Structures are given as C-alpha cells and as structure tokens.
Amino acid sequence: MKRARTGVAPEQYPPPFANRDVVGAPASAPGDRIDVGVLIVGAGPGGLACAIRLGQLLEQHPQVAERLGDVPVAVVEKGKAAGSHLLSGAVVDPRALRRLFKDRLHMEDIPSYGQVHGEAVYLLTARGGWRIPPPPTMRNHGNWIVSVSQLGRFLAEQAESGGTAILPETTAERLLVQHGRVVGVRTGDKGRGREGQALANFEPGTDVLAKVTVLAEGTQGHLTAAAIDHFRLHGQNPQVWALGVKEVWKVPRPLRKVIHTMGWPLRKAAKYGEFGGSFVYPMGEDMVSLGFVVGLEYRDVELSAHDLLQEFKTHPRILKILAGGERIAWGAKTITEGGLLSLPSRLNAPGLVLVGEGAGLVNVPRLKGIHYAVESGLLAAEAIFATLQPGETPTRVGALDRYDEALRSSYVWPDLREVRNMRQVFDRGFFVGGALASAMTVSRGHLPPKDYPTHPNAGATLIRTGRAGSYPPADGRLTFDKLSSVFASGNRTRDDQPNHLRIRTRVPRDLAETWAWMCPAQVYEVGPPDGDGTVSVRMTPSNCVQCGAISAKGGRLTPPEGGSGPEYSLT
Ligand SMILES: Cc1cc2nc3c(=O)[nH]c(=O)nc-3n(C[C@H](O)[C@H](O)[C@H](O)COP(=O)(O)OP(=O)(O)OC[C@H]3O[C@@H](n4cnc5c(N)ncnc54)[C@H](O)[C@@H]3O)c2cc1C
Numbered sequence: 354m355k356r357a358r359t360g361v362a363p364e365q366y367p368p369p370f371a372n373r374d375v376v377g378a379p380a381s382a383p384g385d386r387i388d389v390g391v392l393i394v395g396a397g398p399g400g401l402a403c404a405i406r407l408g409q410l411l412e413q414h415p416q417v418a419e420r421l422g423d424v425p426v427a428v429v430e431k432g433k434a435a436g437s438h439l440l441s442g443a444v445v446d447p448r449a450l451r452r453l454f455k456d457r458l459h460m461e462d463i464p465s466y467g468q469v470h471g472e473a474v475y476l477l478t479a480r481g482g483w484r485i486p487p488p489p490t491m492r493n494h495g496n497w498i499v500s501v502s503q504l505g506r507f508l509a510e511q512a513e514s515g516g517t518a519i520l521p522e523t524t525a526e527r528l529l530v531q532h533g534r535v536v537g538v539r540t541g542d543k544g545r546g547r548e549g550q551a552l553a554n555f556e557p558g559t560d561v562l563a564k565v566t567v568l569a570e571g572t573q574g575h576l577t578a579a580a581i582d583h584f585r586l587h588g589q590n591p592q593v594w595a596l597g598v599k600e601v602w603k604v605p606r607p608l609r610k611v612i613h614t615m616g617w618p619l620r621k622a623a624k625y626g627e628f629g630g631s632f633v634y635p636m637g638e639d640m641v642s643l644g645f646v647v648g649l650e651y652r653d654v655e656l657s658a659h660d661l662l663q664e665f666k667t668h669p670r671i672l673k674i675l676a677g678g679e680r681i682a683w684g685a686k687t688i689t690e691g692g693l694l695s696l697p698s699r700l701n702a703p704g705l706v707l708v709g710e711g712a713g714l715v716n717v718p719r720l721k722g723i724h725y726a727v728e729s730g731l732l733a734a735e736a737i738f739a740t741l742q743p744g745e746t747p748t749r750v751g752a753l754d755r756y757d758e759a760l761r762s763s764y765v766w767p768d769l770r771e772v773r774n775m776r777q778v779f780d781r782g783f784f785v786g787g788a789l790a791s792a793m794t795v796s797r798g799h800l801p802p803k804d805y806p807t808h809p810n811a812g813a814t815l816i817r818t819g820r821a822g823s824y825p826p827a828d829g830r831l832t833f834d835k836l837s838s839v840f841a842s843g844n845r846t847r848d849d850q851p852n853h854l855r856i857r858t859r860v861p862r863d864l865a866e867t868w869a870w871m872c873p874a875q876v877y878e879v880g881p882p883d884g885d886g887t888v889s890v891r892m893t894p895s896n897c898v899q900c901g902a903i904s905a906k907g908g909r910l911t912p913p914e915g916g917s918g919p920e921y922s923l924t
C-alpha cells in the first residue's frame with residue numbers, strides 16, 4: 354500500500370483533562386485525615402529505596418523518628434501489592450543497590466537471576482541479520498538480571514522491616530497544596546459504580562498529610578505531571594515516551610546471554626518515525642524474558658507494539674530460543690525517554706521531591722532506569738532527613754534544593770549528559786541517527802556540540818501504509834492476541850468501575866484507529882461514523898494495564914480505583 358498522509362495529529366484532539374483539577378487544598382475534617390511524617394507515592398525501586406534509606410537514618414536518630422509521629426514513613430501504592438504494577442527488562446546496574454544496602458546486604462542476597470555472562474547485539478532483517486559488536490551502551494558485564502516485580506516485593510519487605518507502613522491498593526489522586534507548599538495527597542475513592550454512584554462497599558478517599566511528599570510514580574506520573582505544571586517546573590524539552598510490551602517464557606533450554614536487537618520489524622526511514630528494538634534476557638535455567646520497545650513518536654496508524662512483539666517472535670533466531678516453550682506472563686508499560694534535556698527544571702518544590710522515572714531519570718541508550726530510581730530515592734531520603742533537623746523545615750522555599758544538588762553531583766548527571774542527544778538524533782532515521790550516535794559515544798557526548806530538541810509524541814502527523822498486513826495471526830502457542838494477553842497480565846479489574854481514561858470520544862477515524870492499534874490491552878474500538886467526519890470511540894476501561902501510552906498519544910490515563918489493573922509477579 355502506498356504511504357498516505359492523513360493530516361491528523363493526536364495533539365489536535367486534547368483530552369478533557371486539566372492538571373489543575375487534581376491540585377487543591379486539603380478537604381477532610383481534622384478527625385478524618387491521616388497524618389504521617391514522610392509520604393511516598395509509588396512502591397517502585399525509587400520510592401522504596403527512599404523509604405529504606407529513611408528507615409536506616411531514623412533508626413540511627415530515634416529522636417527525629419519520634420518527631421515524625423506514629424507513622425514516620427508511609428508508601429501508597431495503587432497496585433494490589435508492591436510489585437503488581439512493576440514491569441521492566443530487567444538488567445540492573447548494581448551500583449545504587451550496593452550503595453543503598455552497603456554492608457547490610459549483598460547483591461547475592463537480593464532476588465535475581467544472576468550476573469550477565471555474555472551478550473550479543475543483532476541488526477535484524479526479516480529472515481536473518483548480522484551480529485554486530487555491542488556499542489558501549491549495550492555492554493552489560495557486571496550487571497544483574499532481575500524481575501523488577503520480584504525486586505519490588507523484596508524492597509517492600511526491607512522497607513517494612515525498617516519501619517515503613519506500606520498501603521497497597523491506594524491511589525494518590527490529588528496533590529494537596531496549601532500556601533504554596535505541598536502538604537500531602539488525597540487518596541482515591543473505592544467502591545463506585547460506572548456512573549460514579551456509591552456502591553454498597555463505598556469507601557471515600559482520605560487526605561494523607563505529611564511534612565514531605567515524595568512522588569515516585571514512575572512513567573507517566575499522574576501527580577508528577579500536575580506538580581510540574583503547578584510549580585512551573587517544565588524542562589528545556591518536552592518529555593517523550595516509548596511503549597514496551599514484554600513476555601516471560603518457560604523454555605526447555607537455558608539462554609546463556611543477554612540479547613538486544615535493532616532493525617526489523619521496525620522500518621529504518623525517518624518518514625516512519627520508528628525507533629526502538631528488542632531485548633531477550635535469560636531468567637535462570639528455564640525462563641527468558643523478551644520484549645519489544647517502540648518510541649511513541651511513530652506515525653503509522655496501524656503500528657501496534659503488541660503485534661510487533663508477536664512478529665518479532667517469528668524471526669528464526671528468536672524462534673530457536675522459544676521452541677518447545679510456553680508463555681507464562683505478559684505485560685506492557687511505557688518508558689520515559691526524553692533524557693537530560695527533558696528533565697524538570699527542578700526536582701523539588703516546598704514540601705515535595707520528584708524521584709526516579711517519574712522525574713525522567715532514565716538512560717535510554719542503555720535501557721536502564723532502575724539504578725537511577727534507587728540512587729535518586731536514596732539521595733532524596735538523605736536530603737529530606739537533613740530538612741527534618743531542628744531549625745530547618747522541608748516546606749521552606751529552597752530547603753530541598755540540597756536534593757537537586759546531590760543528584761547533580763552524583764554519577765547520574767554526567768551519565769545523562771553524555772547521552773543527552775542520543776534519542777533525538779534517531780528522528781533522522783536509523784542510519785543518520787546511528788552515525789551521529791556513534792560520534793557521541795566516541796566523544797563521550799561532546800560531539801555534535803549542541804543540544805537537540807525533542808518533539809511531543811502527540812504532535813506526529815499520522816500516515817497509513819497498510820502496516821498491519823504483516824502482523825502474524827495469533828496461534829495461541831507462539832503468537833497471542835491482545836485479550837488473552839491481558840488475561841496473562843493477571844488483570845482482574847471489575848467491569849463496572851468508573852472510566853479512568855480521558856479521551857475525546859468523537860475523533861477522526863485515523864485517530865480512533867491509532868488508539869485501537871496502539872493500546873496493547875484492546876481498550877479502544879472504533880465505533881460508527883457520527884455523520885460529521887468523525888467516529889465514536891468505544892472503550893473497555895477494565896482491560897487497561899495502565900501502560901501510559903494513551904497519555905503520550907492524545908489522551909490521559911488517570912489512576913483507577915486502587916487495587917485494579919495488572920497483577921504482575923514475574924515481569
Ligand atoms: C519494557 C521495559 C524494559 C526496561 N528495561 C530495563 C532494564 O533492563 N534495566 C533497567 O534498569 N531499567 C529498565 N527499564 C526502566 C525501569 O523499569 C524503570 O526506569 C524503573 O522501574 C523506574 O522505577 P521507579 O520507581 O521510578 O518507577 P516504577 O518502577 O514505575 O514504580 C512506580 C510505582 O508507583 C506506583 N504509582 C504510580 N502512580 C501512583 C499513584 N498516583 N498512586 C499510587 N501509586 C502510584 C506504580 O503502581 C508503581 O508501582 C525498563 C522499562 C520498561 C518499560
């Protein structure tokens with residue numbers, strides 16, 4: 354099929370949502386609110402590292418813990434349990450975990466699938482490809498293979514044993530701000546019906562007030578976006594994302610190396626805007642984790658990360674690894690990809706710090722964010738602790754600047770500076786981007802000597818090329834449809850919850866189809882024409898696995914009722 358421009362860009366149909374609507378003053382009566390010392394939103398590596406480090410410091414300084422009240426540190430997590438909403442590759446750079454646990458624990462004590470012993474990078478074509486020398490960003494010797502969902506559960510146990518209270522099934526829905534200072538969050542209601550009506554088991558949300566609030570929400574953070582807007586913390590460049598879809602397989606033969614691929618099934622020319630690749634990681638003797646990641650600046654209406662992963666598995670090299678095996682888990686999540694130049698201008702405001710991937714701390718060419726999440730959580734804890742000393746307060750303007758200073762003086766900043774342009778140059782296509790990325794690698798980020806802009810994912814105008822024609826049909830053995838995949842994610846969200854997705858429901862057919870193809874969980878369906886050039890979009894919100902892609906491509910994911918969504922355990 355010839356390439357056809359549709360002239361439509363998702364940003365022309367912004368969602369009916371405003372960040373200011375989720376920022377407000379506390380509303381609970383004093384007797385109905387919960388007071389804690391430090392409140393952390395998100396039980397991912399970033400939030401839990403912050404809780405663990407605070408626990409260590411408070412253990413050494415019980416007088417500070419006493420001043421923080423009955424609950425010195427609390428974590429709210431929207432998943433059914435810590436780890437339920439965590440999905441990653443994951444090959445972890447251990448430096449931050451080592452710093453966090455020092456002589457208390459060693460990497461061998463943390464649940465993992467061991468160290469990386471070998472690696473291979475392939476440039477794939479449809480039936481073959483070439484093994485190429487791993488670029489420095491893809492070298493993984495000395496790194497450890499984990500399931501981030503298992504790591505999350507382990508870190509949560511460590512945090513709890515250090516005195517942190519973890520509240521699962523609890524969403525942070527509103528950011529509470531009073532007199533220019535963040536004073537906590539309001540949690541979401543539970544037990545509402547589709548039209549918002551209170552059901553028999555209705556439980557209203559509560560104001561949770563804290564001396565400091567740490568937003569560690571990970572990709573597409575709901576309150577992080579609201580805080581960035583409210584405190585005008587926007588960075589130099591707009592933020593951008595990629596969508597990763599991942600499966601875990603039980604296999605009869607162990608895989609001995611970490612594999613990354615580039616090229617097929619993505620198209621290399623700049624006009625398609627397709628940047629990404631795959632990972633295949635061993636998980637012990639009898640499992641592998643494999644995933645496909647694609648930047649959300651892509652233009653093709655029919656591009657589907659889920660179907661790209663299914664297509665990828667039909668490659669002879671990958672088939673060889675999976676032959677005789679069985680898929681045992683599936684999930685999807687976005688990755689924040691803007692890098693240094695898209696970071697917020699500051700990572701704190703009075704009473705507030707931003708840590709981990711929600712702040713944008715990801716090394717995209719290395720596909721790594723876990724160690725930055727842990728490092729930033731650890732440094733945030735130390736900065737917060739300093740503001741809890743007599744004579745200081747975390748809500749003083751500038752008091753938490755010490756967190757930004759510590760992060761900028763850590764290895765995270767020079768790391769990110771070195772690769773700050775690497776994502777953007779692939780806007781020029783695979784070959785020009787590859788050449789420029791090589792120059793950056795060799796010169797450690799000095800060449801080319803300038804900063805390249807990112808462009809909002811939702812600004813890419815859509816095209817049609819008949820892309821879906823090459824996706825393999827689902828056979829239920831090697832390749833799977835979206836609905837059976839949602840089942841494999843453990844998602845058991847009740848069907849009659851209020852709709853948590855904000856989109857325009859009457860849009861041009863090209864945009865409606867883009868959402869339907871993009872969503873890995875089959876939430877969107879193209880409805881009938883409305884007679885004025887648009888179609889209606891139908892939704893099944895209970896399928897949503899909260900990957901966040903819709904927020905990058907013209908809609909807005911808000912947190913649904915606590916405890917809903919996927920229940921990942923191996924991803
Ligand atoms: C496909 C894929 C592959 C990756 N591969 C690697 C890899 O190999 N190595 C690596 O180092 N990194 C990898 N990453 C990136 C890495 O997983 C993340 O950067 C890292 O997990 C970020 O940690 P975090 O704690 O900041 O956020 P997250 O891990 O996302 O945790 C955030 C937590 O906050 C919770 N939450 C969010 N909002 C709210 C709210 N409003 N209320 C309550 N709870 C909330 C979420 O449910 C979640 O549990 C990969 C990512 C993806 C998607």
Ligand code: SF4
Nearest residue numbers: 872897898900901903
């Ligand atoms: S509806 Fe949910 S699963 Fe689908 S793209 Fe949006 S956030 Fe992802």
